Amino acid sequence: MSFVRIYEVAEARAGILRRVQWEDQEMPAAVLDGIERIFGARIAPAEAVARILRDVRARGDAALHDWAERIDRTPPGALEVPAAEWRAAYDRLPEEERSALDLAAERIAAFHRKQPMTSWVDTGPDGTLGQLIRPLDRAGVYVPGGPAPLPSSLLMAAIPARVAGVRQVIACTPANARHKPGFSEKPGLWRGIHDLILAAAYVAKVDRLFALGGAQAIAALAYGTETVPRVDKIVGAGGLFVTLAKRQVFGGVGIDGFYGPTETLVIADDSADPAWAAADLLAQAEHDVLASPILLTPSRNLAEAVAAELARQLAGLSRQEIASQALANRGGIVVTADLAEAVELANAYAPEHLCLLVAEPWALVGQIRNAGGVFVGEGSFEVLGDYVAGPSHIMPTEGSARFSSPLSVADFVKRISLIAFTREAGARLSAPAAILARGEGLTAHAAAAEMRTR
Amino acid sequence: MSFVRIYEVAEARAGILRRVQWEDQEMPAAVLDGIERIFGARIAPAEAVARILRDVRARGDAALHDWAERIDRTPPGALEVPAAEWRAAYDRLPEEERSALDLAAERIAAFHRKQPMTSWVDTGPDGTLGQLIRPLDRAGVYVPGGPAPLPSSLLMAAIPARVAGVRQVIACTPANARHKPGFSEKPGLWRGIHDLILAAAYVAKVDRLFALGGAQAIAALAYGTETVPRVDKIVGAGGLFVTLAKRQVFGGVGIDGFYGPTETLVIADDSADPAWAAADLLAQAEHDVLASPILLTPSRNLAEAVAAELARQLAGLSRQEIASQALANRGGIVVTADLAEAVELANAYAPEHLCLLVAEPWALVGQIRNAGGVFVGEGSFEVLGDYVAGPSHIMPTEGSARFSSPLSVADFVKRISLIAFTREAGARLSAPAAILARGEGLTAHAAAAEMRTR
Numbered sequence: 001m002s003f004v005r006i007y008e009v010a011e012a013r014a015g016i017l018r019r020v021q022w023e024d025q026e027m028p029a030a031v032l033d034g035i036e037r038i039f040g041a042r043i044a045p046a047e048a049v050a051r052i053l054r055d056v057r058a059r060g061d062a063a064l065h066d067w068a069e070r071i072d073r074t075p076p077g078a079l080e081v082p083a084a085e086w087r088a089a090y091d092r093l094p095e096e097e098r099s100a101l102d103l104a105a106e107r108i109a110a111f112h113r114k115q116p117m118t119s120w121v122d123t124g125p126d127g128t129l130g131q132l133i134r135p136l137d138r139a140g141v142y143v144p145g146g147p148a149p150l151p152s153s154l155l156m157a158a159i160p161a162r163v164a165g166v167r168q169v170i171a172c173t174p175a176n177a178r179h180k181p182g183f184s185e186k187p188g189l190w191r192g193i194h195d196l197i198l199a200a201a202y203v204a205k206v207d208r209l210f211a212l213g214g215a216q217a218i219a220a221l222a223y224g225t226e227t228v229p230r231v232d233k234i235v236g237a238g239g240l241f242v243t244l245a246k247r248q249v250f251g252g253v254g255i256d257g258f259y260g261p262t263e264t265l266v267i268a269d270d271s272a273d274p275a276w277a278a279a280d281l282l283a284q285a286e287h288d289v290l291a292s293p294i295l296l297t298p299s300r301n302l303a304e305a306v307a308a309e310l311a312r313q314l315a316g317l318s319r320q321e322i323a324s325q326a327l328a329n330r331g332g333i334v335v336t337a338d339l340a341e342a343v344e345l346a347n348a349y350a351p352e353h354l355c356l357l358v359a360e361p362w363a364l365v366g367q368i369r370n371a372g373g374v375f376v377g378e379g380s381f382e383v384l385g386d387y388v389a390g391p392s393h394i395m396p397t398e399g400s401a402r403f404s405s406p407l408s409v410a411d412f413v414k415r416i417s418l419i420a421f422t423r424e425a426g427a428r429l430s431a432p433a434a435i436l437a438r439g440e441g442l443t444a445h446a447a448a449a450e451m452r453t454r
Numbered sequence: 455m456s457f458v459r460i461y462e463v464a465e466a467r468a469g470i471l472r473r474v475q476w477e478d479q480e481m482p483a484a485v486l487d488g489i490e491r492i493f494g495a496r497i498a499p500a501e502a503v504a505r506i507l508r509d510v511r512a513r514g515d516a517a518l519h520d521w522a523e524r525i526d527r528t529p530p531g532a533l534e535v536p537a538a539e540w541r542a543a544y545d546r547l548p549e550e551e552r553s554a555l556d557l558a559a560e561r562i563a564a565f566h567r568k569q570p571m572t573s574w575v576d577t578g579p580d581g582t583l584g585q586l587i588r589p590l591d592r593a594g595v596y597v598p599g600g601p602a603p604l605p606s607s608l609l610m611a612a613i614p615a616r617v618a619g620v621r622q623v624i625a626c627t628p629a630n631a632r633h634k635p636g637f638s639e640k641p642g643l644w645r646g647i648h649d650l651i652l653a654a655a656y657v658a659k660v661d662r663l664f665a666l667g668g669a670q671a672i673a674a675l676a677y678g679t680e681t682v683p684r685v686d687k688i689v690g691a692g693g694l695f696v697t698l699a700k701r702q703v704f705g706g707v708g709i710d711g712f713y714g715p716t717e718t719l720v721i722a723d724d725s726a727d728p729a730w731a732a733a734d735l736l737a738q739a740e741h742d743v744l745a746s747p748i749l750l751t752p753s754r755n756l757a758e759a760v761a762a763e764l765a766r767q768l769a770g771l772s773r774q775e776i777a778s779q780a781l782a783n784r785g786g787i788v789v790t791a792d793l794a795e796a797v798e799l800a801n802a803y804a805p806e807h808l809c810l811l812v813a814e815p816w817a818l819v820g821q822i823r824n825a826g827g828v829f830v831g832e833g834s835f836e837v838l839g840d841y842v843a844g845p846s847h848i849m850p851t852e853g854s855a856r857f858s859s860p861l862s863v864a865d866f867v868k869r870i871s872l873i874a875f876t877r878e879a880g881a882r883l884s885a886p887a888a889i890l891a892r893g894e895g896l897t898a899h900a901a902a903a904e905m906r907t908r
Binding site for chain 2: 021022023096097099100101103104113114115116118120122127128129131132134136137149150151152188196223232233240247250251252253254258275276277280282283285288313316317318319323361362365367369370371372373374375376377378379380381382383384385386387388389390391392395396398399400401402403404405406407410414415416417418419420421422423424426427429430432433434435436437439440441442443444445447448449451452
């Protein structure tokens with residue numbers, strides 16, 4: 001049981017609950033080794049990404065092919081995956097996978113269709129003010145491939161875009177699955193793209209799908225190439241290179257946010273089933289050695305029972321090695337004074353997923369200020385949110401839930417302020433506008449306003 | 455009249471209407487000279503900013519004082535401006551400025567109170583799904599000072615934050631007005647901060663105001679120091695160093711966007727008053743030599759009349775030099791085939807401000823897809839939007855209106871996904887969730903779901 005620790009609050013605050021600024025995070029040696037192999041020198045990852053971005057901007061498709069070959073070891077081939085292949089992959093899937101994809105897609109669409117996104121106006125004798133809502137023209141969805149292909153992520157990003165009314169939705173995912181260790185080569189992999197991803201493209205009704213990953217995919221979406229159209233906004237999670245590339249292109253193109261390793265914070269009391277709580281933590285832990293599965297509980301009994309369950313269930317897991325590292329290094333169990341302290345810690349940590357496994361979960365909901373998603377009660381375990389609940393599973397990590405939100409239709413529309421005064425109202429408001437303009441020393445502003453008082 | 459040109463569409467597309475990627479924009483020599491003076495070497499602006507950020511993180515207040523002295527030439531003094539000073543400044547203002555500030559604040563608050571920001575739930579036999587809306591805990595507002603103090607910007611950022619329910623709103627503005635050329639030293643400047651900015655802090659009811667500018671202000675807001683509290687999101691426009699600093703801290707703190715020089719695109723037909731159209735373009739042009747005042751019109755008669763008016767009105771302007779450079783280098787008049795082509799050019803350009811001075815402006819509103827604000831008809835001239843109309847004048851520039859929106863209450867709240875299934879619904883949905891999890895190779899996810907089917 002040594003792999004999971006039970007912490008006191010002060011210790012946890014200084015340790016597993018402490019947020020590290022993104023620029024302070026340690027760079028794994030494997031990343032630097034990979035850079036050395038590809039770039040011939042141990043340059044900083046941001047510099048490596050900047051080189052890829054510049055090259056794709058300058059050379060377009062040719063650069064995309066080169067980097068895919070150098071980084072993903074992808075053999076040369078077409079960049080675009082024909083829509084017929086998506087359909088073929090969908091048809092090849094077992095019936096139960098097809099149905100599950102369809103159900104997930106329907107539920108995601110239904111949830112996002114409920115989100116408010118209506119233009120509004122306030123009309124009166126002075127005229128009309130308001131906000132016009134307009135969908136983006138074109139959105140790009142990044143879908144992780146490689147060792148952890150996430151077809152669900154394609155649904156979770158592309159369907160909200162579709163519901164928002166985006167004219168063209170394009171997806172990119174790396175064609176590298178068969179070259180990664182730990183991922184079994186399955187029949188039906190199309191040039192290294194998993195059938196479930198191809199089928200998800202079909203179910204989500206994207207417009208185009210490109211076999212592109214990493215920083216070069218972000219460059220293609222941000223700048224456009226001969227084959228890949230430039231988009232207005234890029235969404236979705238990815239690895240380090242994808243995240244650094246999103247950071248660098250932001251401004252010329254919209255970005256949904258930066259996503260780090262996933263996090264689940266479970267608040268539980270004695271009413272919780274230790275086996276279920278442990279299973280939810282393990283589901284979190286198996287994602288990534290850097291994932292954070294954390295339990296907060298005022299009950300030492302429960303803490304110990306969950307620790308025992310974690311040890312027991314871990315033994316049977318296929319991704320045991322990853323999960324135990326995550327639990328040991330980034331996860332843990334924290335014994336709090338009471339539920340109020342657990343909520344306070346959760347608000348300070350601002351987790352991606354917050355699960356309330358307590359006797360009266362609704363009593364806590366109103367106190368939650370910072371989280372990506374709140375999972376209320378034992379009927380709402382986090383894995384439902386990953387696949388079929390409806391809300392997008394693309395949620396803020398690394399404490400960014402303090403200021404940002406899960407992906408939603410709001411990410412795929414923009415607001416335009418509408419100002420339509422009558423001539424009389426404009427004339428009346430021109431005097432105070434001119435006074436403020438003169439105060440700021442902007443006399444041409446004042447003149448433009450004063451001209452209207454006549 | 456040589457300062458403003460009349461372009462054909464093709465020429466304009468390749469010139470004044472072409473968007474330049476932010477990383478390609480030329481760095482003015484004056485900026486590099488300033489860096490050399492301060493840093494002792496001609497380092498890149500982003501590197502200069504990175505040094506300031508690191509120093510403020512490491513040394514806190516002491517670094518803030520040092521950089522204010524080195525960059526803004528601000529004499530040592532308190533970082534925080536006491537609230538009594540805001541009130542005193544308000545009381546010192548001429549009555550007409552006080553009333554204009556009050557009116558602006560009321561109208562901005564009224565407009566933002568109309569914006570939708572309600573949590574919603576969808577409740578049924580399976581349980582409840584929804585989105586909880588929560589205001590940010592603490593927001594930081596950057597207010598430009600120096601040669602162009604913009605008290606209006608304080609209102610336009612702080613009031614939406616206040617309306618959204620942000621717990622603490624803090625503002626930063628540089629204490630350097632009296633040291634800049636071209637800005638007359640007025641009585642009432644408190645350590646270089648203009649009375650109108652102090653009064654705006656009072657009217658907007660911010661919680662705290664700091665005499666801090668540039669990258670060091672952004673660092674203080676992003677990381678916190680002994681005196682300045684760390685915020686959840688930083689909003690507002692600033693100069694190059696502010697914008698680069700926002701880019702670098704983004705992720706650890708929320709950022710509203712990156713703002714470049716301001717832009718106004720006027721679409722006019724023969725019904726427009728050439729004097730008014732010219733006045734609106736000049737109001738735009740006087741901001742900055744990099745401002746973009748552009749007229750699109752299918753009428754060559756109007757184009758020529760506006761050009762003549764520009765020459766006539768320019769002569770009387772106090773900021774004539776700036777305005778004429780903006781008009782010559784970044785502005786111009788474009789003659790289009792018809793109004794439809796003008797709208798198409800506007801959508802491609804995605805201007806910050808779009809003014810419709812045409813006989814039937816409402817007929818065009820529905821066709822506008824990309825703009826920060828649309829000013830409909832001659833009663834709605836752009837200067838009203840700068841001060842008193844109600845919508846925030848902090849709007850997307852440089853084509854980012856393709857994917858982003860004017861500052862609004864949406865910037866000061868976040869959404870939390872709410873998932874609260876009944877135990878029965880959770881059990882029912884666990885099967886498809888487990889199937890998709892197995893498809894992704896995530897067996898601990900599948901196990902956590904399958905445990906719930908029982």
